[in-house]
Amino acid sequence: MVIAKDWVLALLNPSPLGLAVAIVLALTIPLFLHTFIFRASGLVSLPSILLLGPSGSGKTSLLTLFERGANASTHTSQSPIAVECSLPVGAIARTDKYRSMNDPTNLTHKKFLLLDTPGHGKLRHHALETITNPQNLKGVIFLLDAANMAAGDEGLRQTAGYLHDVLLLLQKRMSNGTSKAPKEMAILIAANKMDLFTALPAALVKSSLETEITKLRVSRSKGLLDSGVNMGDDGEDNDDWLGEMGSKDFKLSQMEEFNIMVEVACGNVTGNANVEKWWKWVGDRL
Amino acid sequence: MLDTFEILTTSGVVLWSRSFSTISPAIINGLITNVFIEERTLPGAGIADDVSAANNPPYKHDQHTVKWTTSKELGVIFVAVYRSLLHLSWIDKLVDNIKTLFVDLYGDQLRKPHTTVVKCHFDEYFDQQLQELEKSAINKDIKVAESTAFLEKAPASVAGELRDEPPPLPGLLSRGQSKNNYNDLTSNDSSPARTPSGSRPSTPAGHLLTGKANPGGKTSRRARKAANTPTYASSGEESGAKKNRAAKAAAPKKGRRWDADGLADEDSDTPLDYSTHANDATSGEEDGTTRPGGMEEVDQETWGSRTKKGQFVLKDLDDQVHSILSSADTKKVGSATSGGLVGSSISAIGGLFRNVVGGKELTKEDLDKDLKVVEDHLLRKNVAREAAIRLCEGVERELIGVKTGSFESPQARIQTAMEASLKKILTPTSSLDLLREIDAVTSPSSLSLTKRRPYVISIVGVNGVGKSTNLSKICFFLLQNKYKVLVVACDTFRSGAVEQLAVHVRNLKELTTREGGVVELYQKGYGKDAANVAKDAVAFGAQEGFDVVLIDTAGRRHNDQRLMSSLEKFAKFAQPDKILMVGEALVGTDSVAQARNFDAAFGAGRRLDGFIISKCDTVGDMVGTLVSMVHATNVPVLFVGVGQHYNDLRTFSVKWAVEKLLDIKK
Numbered sequence: 001m002v003i004a005k006d007w008v009l010a011l012l013n014p015s016p017l018g019l020a021v022a023i024v025l026a027l028t029i030p031l032f033l034h035t036f037i038f039r040a041s042g043l044v045s046l047p048s049i050l051l052l053g054p055s056g057s058g059k060t061s062l063l064t065l066f067e068r069g070a071n072a073s074t075h076t077s078q079s080p081i082a083v084e085c086s087l088p089v090g091a092i093a094r095t096d097k098y099r100s101m102n103d104p105t106n107l108t109h110k111k112f113l114l115l116d117t118p119g120h121g122k123l124r125h126h127a128l129e130t131i132t133n134p135q136n137l138k139g140v141i142f143l144l145d146a147a148n149m150a151a152g153d154e155g156l157r158q159t160a161g162y163l164h165d166v167l168l169l170l171q172k173r174m175s176n177g178t179s180k181a182p183k184e185m186a187i188l189i190a191a192n193k194m195d196l197f198t199a200l201p202a203a204l205v206k207s208s209l210e211t212e213i214t215k216l217r218v219s220r221s222k223g224l225l226d227s228g229v230n231m232g233d234d235g236e237d238n239d240d241w242l243g244e245m246g247s248k249d250f251k252l253s254q255m256e257e258f259n260i261m262v263e264v265a266c267g268n269v270t271g272n273a274n275v276e277k278w279w280k281w282v283g284d285r286l
Numbered sequence: 287m288l289d290t291f292e293i294l295t296t297s298g299v300v301l302w303s304r305s306f307s308t309i310s311p312a313i314i315n316g317l318i319t320n321v322f323i324e325e326r327t328l329p330g331a332g333i334a335d336d337v338s339a340a341n342n343p344p345y346k347h348d349q350h351t352v353k354w355t356t357s358k359e360l361g362v363i364f365v366a367v368y369r370s371l372l373h374l375s376w377i378d379k380l381v382d383n384i385k386t387l388f389v390d391l392y393g394d395q396l397r398k399p400h401t402t403v404v405k406c407h408f409d410e411y412f413d414q415q416l417q418e419l420e421k422s423a424i425n426k427d428i429k430v431a432e433s434t435a436f437l438e439k440a441p442a443s444v445a446g447e448l449r450d451e452p453p454p455l456p457g458l459l460s461r462g463q464s465k466n467n468y469n470d471l472t473s474n475d476s477s478p479a480r481t482p483s484g485s486r487p488s489t490p491a492g493h494l495l496t497g498k499a500n501p502g503g504k505t506s507r508r509a510r511k512a513a514n515t516p517t518y519a520s521s522g523e524e525s526g527a528k529k530n531r532a533a534k535a536a537a538p539k540k541g542r543r544w545d546a547d548g549l550a551d552e553d554s555d556t557p558l559d560y561s562t563h564a565n566d567a568t569s570g571e572e573d574g575t576t577r578p579g580g581m582e583e584v585d586q587e588t589w590g591s592r593t594k595k596g597q598f599v600l601k602d603l604d605d606q607v608h609s610i611l612s613s614a615d616t617k618k619v620g621s622a623t624s625g626g627l628v629g630s631s632i633s634a635i636g637g638l639f640r641n642v643v644g645g646k647e648l649t650k651e652d653l654d655k656d657l658k659v660v661e662d663h664l665l666r667k668n669v670a671r672e673a674a675i676r677l678c679e680g681v682e683r684e685l686i687g688v689k690t691g692s693f694e695s696p697q698a699r700i701q702t703a704m705e706a707s708l709k710k711i712l713t714p715t716s717s718l719d720l721l722r723e724i725d726a727v728t729s730p731s732s733l734s735l736t737k738r739r740p741y742v743i744s745i746v747g748v749n750g751v752g753k754s755t756n757l758s759k760i761c762f763f764l765l766q767n768k769y770k771v772l773v774v775a776c777d778t779f780r781s782g783a784v785e786q787l788a789v790h791v792r793n794l795k796e797l798t799t800r801e802g803g804v805v806e807l808y809q810k811g812y813g814k815d816a817a818n819v820a821k822d823a824v825a826f827g828a829q830e831g832f833d834v835v836l837i838d839t840a841g842r843r844h845n846d847q848r849l850m851s852s853l854e855k856f857a858k859f860a861q862p863d864k865i866l867m868v869g870e871a872l873v874g875t876d877s878v879a880q881a882r883n884f885d886a887a888f889g890a891g892r893r894l895d896g897f898i899i900s901k902c903d904t905v906g907d908m909v910g911t912l913v914s915m916v917h918a919t920n921v922p923v924l925f926v927g928v929g930q931h932y933n934d935l936r937t938f939s940v941k942w943a944v945e946k947l948l949d950i951k952k
Contacts (some may be wrong), residue, residue: 060298064402072402075311076318077298079361084400113400116297120323121715157726161717219721222767224925224937 045136046084047286048113052127052166053143054159055119058192061269062143062278063116071269077118080126086111091276091283110286112138124162131169139186139285141278142166146191146199146266149208160212163189164220167213167255167262168242174258184259188281189252191266194274202266206252214250217242288374289350289367291412293388296322296361299402302388304412309367313347317354317365321345324715325680326920339364339381346370353377357389358687360396364388376419383415386614387607414603648685648696656700657682667947669910670875673917680707705944711913712940714922718896720864721767727863728769728833740772740827742835744820744860745898746853747868748880749841752900752927754783756868757838758790760925762932765794765803769833774823775809776816776856777840784809787838797932806832816840816852820860837862844883854889864895866924869915871905881915896924899938903928907946912938 051059060074066085086109087093093110117127131140142163148155170185191205200208221241243254252262265277290305292314320326339355346352351370356363364385366377388408389396395404657678664674681703690699724741743760747753757773764771773791777783791807798805808823820837827835837860842849857865867884869877885894897915905911912923923938944950 064299067402073300073303073311074298075292075294075300076315076323077296078318078322079296081295081297081299081402082400083402118298118323120319121717122323122710122713125709125713157722158716161719215725216719216722219719219725223719223721224763224935 046111046113047136047138048082048115049138049282049285050115050117050127050130050140051143052117052140052162053119054145054155054162055121057119057143057145057159058269059116059119059143062141062190062192062275063114065269065273065275066114071273076120077116078120078123080115080117080130082113082115084111085114087283087286088279091279093286094284095286110283112282112286119162124165128165128169131166132173137185139188139282140166140170141188141190141282143190143192144205145193146201146205147193147196148198149191149200149205150198156208156212160209160216163209164213164216164242167260168240170260171242171255171258174260184261186261186281186285187255187263188278189262189264190278191264193268193270194266195268195271199266199268202264205266206264210250210252213242214248217250287368287372288377288380288416289369290365291367291380291384292365293384293408294363294365295396295402296363297402301362301392301404302406302408304409309350313350313352313367314365316347317345317352318363321354322363324920325711339366339385340378353381355381355385357385360389360393362389362396374423376423380415380419383419383611384412386611387411387415390610390614410603411607414607418604647687647689648699650682650686652696653682653685653700656697660700660704664910664913664947666908667910668871668874668905668908669947670878670914670917672875672878673910673914676917677704677707677711677913701948705948705950708913708944708947709940712916712923712938712943718922718924718937720924723863724764724769724834740824740832740835741864742824742827742837742860742862743864743866744776744837744839744856744862745866745868746839746884747841748844751841751868751870751873753841753868754787754790754838756898756900756925756927756935757787757836758794759927759932759935761790761794761805761836762797763935764834764836765798765805766801768802770804770831771806772823772827772830772832772835773805773807774820774835774837775807776820776823776837778810778812778814778816778819779840781812783838783840784811794932817856817859820856824860844880850883850887853884853887857888857892865892866896866898867894867921868898868900869911870900871902871909871911873911875914877911877914878918881918881921885919885921894919894921896922898925898927899923900927902926903934907949909943909946912943913947 051063053059055076060077061071063081063083064074065071067083069088088109096110115130117130118124119127130137144159144163145155149159150156167187170187174185189206189209191200191202193199243250244257247254252264255262263281265281267273267275267278269275287306289307289309290303292300292303294300294303294314339353342354344351344353349370350367353366353368354363362385364381366381368374368377388406391408391411392404392406395406660681661674661678664677665671669677681700684703684707685699688699690696727741728738730736730738745753745757754777761771761773773787775784775787777787788807788809791805794803794805808826810819810822816839823837824835839853839856840849842853844850865888867881869880873880881894881897888894897912899909899912899915902909915921916923926936926938928934928936
């Protein structure tokens with residue numbers, strides 16, 4: 001009994017050793033947690049714009065143009081990259097629209113992150129992951145090569161296939177109605193390479209994409225089941241119809257039903273660069 | 287000469303480039319797609335760390351050869367492009383040195399997030415390296431005795447990889463057989479002492495390279511070589527001596543002096559080629575052979591005099607470059623031998639700690655054991671050994687030097703890396719939508735100027751894998767989509783094959799007449815040439831307005847050359863849009879050889895377009911055959927057969943296969 005009392009006393013006494021240990025622990029644990037867990041996470045997240053498109057459409061070129069004001073020579077990308085860009089003098093961000101002309105904040109350029117993704121077929125998962133799990137994503141630019149869009153062309157089919165996948169993914173995400181999904185999502189279909197002779201104008205790009213996607217979703221709906229479907233839960237993922245159910249032709253405007261705003265604008269990155277329309281669109285999103 | 291040197295990031299931005307002649311960007315794009323993304327030559331190449339350019343297989347594109355190396359940490363690729371005709375022995379060295387320099391000078395700029403801009407004034411450094419290496423290649427024999435640290439490491443590593451091995455070094459030459467040959471050679475030819483014209487001295491090395499470096503020498507090289515070979519039959523080792531002799535045959539280039547009247551005065555007998563001049567001193571000793579000590583002195587002198595002659599490279603730049611290169615070397619050596627007892631024990635404890643918490647830098651030793659487990663797992667899943675090893679090597683290359691994330695064990699990191707790597711290998715490069723491709727061919731748009739024709743699919747495979755069954759499954763699928771299908775029996779060999787197909791067609795007719803599908807059988811009986819039957823059938827199909835022509839072929843053993851050779855003719859005659867190979871999921875290691883042989887059987891320019899993996903329902907989780915076949919050929923899997931009925935055909939889902947292979951529970 002006495003021994004037990006001694007022990008209790010010894011434990012509850014304010015000993016300097018216990019104090020020292022407590023102080024050391026109290027000081028080191030936050031440091032420890034900081035170094036091992038919070039190292040990578042940044043504090044501020046800038047609004048970001050995602051760049052998508054098939055290989056060879058000029059995504060990385062556009063990225064360098066937006067960043068530097070002049071485009072650098074580029075090759076096929078293998079990894080995604082995020083680059084901090086700022087709006088040029090002419091373009092005004094939407095959030096700054098009601099500011100007075102004399103507001104000094106107008107003088108600083110609005111900054112945003114431009115996320116470039118590889119367009120090669122094997123590496124598109126980078127882009128699709130960013131769509132499903134974005135951080136402060138304000139809009140998506142789908143770049144395509146307007147000079148490679150002739151009807152019946154392989155280029156058109158591949159481009160339409162990619163666009164279909166992207167739109168379908170966005171549609172699923174928006175229609176799920178989870179709280180994480182943003183209210184609306186904007187997509188710019190940027191028809192690049194307008195400086196080339198064979199390039200189609202924006203209206204024609206839009207209509208040929210629409211007819212191609214119409215064909216595509218019909219054939220997708222008629223296709224075989226996926227090899228994973230019959231094992232386990234079925235019926236959940238079968239809602240793979242892009243756009244308005246039961247509609248005969250696909251129109252990009254049908255996406256508005258899911259709060260996805262699609263615009264088509266043309267321009268060219270190389271040569272005498274003409275990207276004002278795209279800048280304006282980017283400005284409207286910020 | 288070098289055509290282009292480029293430094294680019296993995297995200298595709300060119301940081302710095304220098305081109306001496308314009309080349310198509312398709313060359314470097316081809317390198318990136320084939321080597322880094324699709325990994326046709328080397329598994330995990332795109333993420334391999336810091337391998338010398340000599341160890342990376344060169345990539346060939348048309349007439350150009352590309353040498354490359356990467357820096358994984360910074361995500362930078364260094365690429366040198368030159369004409370395949372030239373053999374630049376110093377190119378590996380150049381790529382490596384440029385990499386060391388660039389990483390050292392601009393490493394901090396590259397590490398900055400959210401930017402692609404790297405401000406670099408790299409031109410001088412590059413020029414300096416280029417000149418120095420060209421020069422040192424010319425004075426190859428001098429190079430042996432060179433005391434500068436960065437020059438010492440080169441020849442051994444370079445020699446293994448290059449096809450034209452660098453000329454043997456003098457020290458090596460003075461051994462046994464090679465020495466005799468060499469002496470023969472010098473005695474046959476006029477020695478420098480005897481020739482009044484001051485012909486080239488007989489140093490064993492460097493002359494070939496001299497010839498390359500000056501533009502005049504390039505054209506006549508082959509001729510000289512041709513003239514030379516018959517007189518001199520030698521083992522491979524003597525190639526240097528042979529080339530040396532070839533170079534000697536050419537008259538030395540004379541210096542030309544212009545006098546006041548603008549007339550050339552060729553009388554002055556100063557040879558233009560200074561490199562030979564520099565070698566004169568050593569050549570006397572070469573005949574005497576084997577006195578390496580004495581040689582070194584002379585070499586040092588020539589080296590000194592050459593630098594004194596005042597190349598247009600600044601001295602301080604030289605020094606800077608050398609110090610960077612040598613410090614990089616010592617760092618490499620230092621890291622290999624670092625750590626005492628205390629250091630190692632601390633790092634061991636730290637390693638254990640980091641195993642749990644994360645942030646551990648993975649080394650080869652850490653990975654080996656865990657990768658062995660993963661490899662065994664893959665083998666149990668019926669992945670062929672070759673493919674399993676390749677996958678594991680790819681993962682190892684990717685992970686060495688990577689730090690694990692917070693609270694992530696190395697095993698978990700390997701798991702995710704393997705998943706990514708499997709996904710990458712199985713994902714097709716372009717989308718595979720059979721119906722849309724058929725539509726594009728059978729109803730071409732009025733703008734595209736192509737004529738309507740039937741879409742031709744042919745099916746090949748080993749005996750008994752289910753060619754006819756899968757053909758009829760595809761046929762059923764097409765009939766449901768209201769196509770008009772012609773089934774062609776090109777198995778003119780095995781008795782009963784045509785009748786078997788006839789039964790399938792009869793069944794399909796009964797099943798689909800109500801839904802509006804039309805199917806016919808085209809057969810010419812037995813004993814005919816399959817290629818001719820196929821050709822007739824395609825013509826018949828086009829005439830009768832069929833949408834799709836499905837051709838069934840005879841099963842053949844993939845290692846029987848006689849049977850396989852007829853496939854080339856078949857591909858030429860029938861001109862199929864798609865050649866699909868059926869492989870069973872049951873087959874094990876043999877799948878690699880099957881896929882390879884069938885892929886190669888259609889002659890140059892024609893390959894397989896896809897696989898159908900049959901009998902997937904019989905193997906459960908062991909779907910490794912999929913991986914083995916795709917690994918062997920880079921051809922995607924199109925369909926998977928999962929049962930006995932006509933509707934038991936599925937499109938291939940990468941996610942499904944990866945989940946089965948790695949036992950990921952949903």
